Amino acid sequence: MDKETRELKVTAIENGTVIDHIPANNVFKVIRILNLENNNHQVLFGDNLDSEKYGKKGIIKVSNTFFAPDEINKIALVAPTATLIVIRNFKVVEKTKVEVPDEIIKIVKCFNPGCITNHENITTRFKVIDKAEMKLKCHYCEKSIARNNIIFA
């Protein structure tokens, strides 16, 4: 039994989704972005697990929940290396990498204090202007935001 199967097995889920290779310490951000706090299904997660590829990683397993690409791609902001594994009947049926979306809606707060979105109740919108660097541009104030200035709403 290889390491991955073993890991999945320990807390195996019958049907659902495993989000693997989340950068360590970003697990809670992913949980928040996917709104898993309000999910009624079983959610298992681990953080700072040993990973051959990344040193330390996080993992989340959600029973009976399957994500649409739009929804899952939101996590690219905090977990660009994440892999999505779809499980049916304890078997891996699909494995995909997250993709950086063209637009980020709602989950990010504009870092510009003078931006109108920080003063009225407005759903934020950002264009991803550089997918490799994860650089965003606010649809409203038109300011560019570097990865390390991204603030989650």
Added chain:
Amino acid sequence: MTMKGKSLISITDYTKDEYLKILETAAGFEANPNQKLLSDKVVASLFFEPSTRTRLSFETAANRLGARVIGFSDSGSTSVQKGETLKDTIIMVSSYADIIVMRHPREGAARWASEVSSVPVINAGDGANQHPTQCMLDLYTILQTQRTLNNLNIAMVGDLKYGRTVHSLVQAMCNFNATFHLVSPQELKLPSVTKMHIKDANLKYEQYTELADVIPFADIIYMTRIQKERFSDPIEYEKVKNSYVLTKAMLEGCKPNMKILHPLPRVNEISEDVDTTKQAYYFKQAENGVYVRQALLATILGAK
């Protein structure tokens, strides 16, 4: 190409052809300013922060077109001060007026307004972000003085870091194969984002710290004000405050077609002895703002 009903929030909202069409229409208004094309229209002029110059220019444009103007010149005396959201103000006003001209201290306010308004919105300045009609009147003035927008040497002088008119004009002139000569103190250099626009357009720019260096070859010298509050170190300001002042004596040896522009108001960066030279064009530039705004109002309201 139809600009009817289309808001103007950011200079990138209009294509190059759309700009050129507006400039052409503006020339018609300069030749014949009083055309009652909008006598059945109401223009709302909403200035959430005061800007006398811009407001008078827009209101003059609306009046020359025969439109009626409603609005306020300072939100201090309105329901906004009582805590009304921008959204509610805009929804209400858009049910009264046919078009909204607005100035607001927050960046992105005009974009947001255009999304909740049922009528088109013209951005007359949203914080440090955009002021597209200023950019269009700058283009109009450059075209008028040089008879072309193509292949010009444009010198931009002063606060190139915070001056939004500078950023917009650089971006717009990238469509016309310009060469940029950027004159500023170290602390107020053009931001790298704007330099990227120039690079992306495969155009050239050079940076200078001496104003005198660019005078011999510039077609346009675009002056801006250097504000003390932009400097982290007041000593730096004291060092540079008098080194970006254009005087009549400095103009000797300039190109015969060279014109000096300035978005106004000026403080001391253009000495008054320049006003009577044939290079001075900043007051005419301000006048041009009325024709360009007439063109925008008439075009967006479908009368041109």
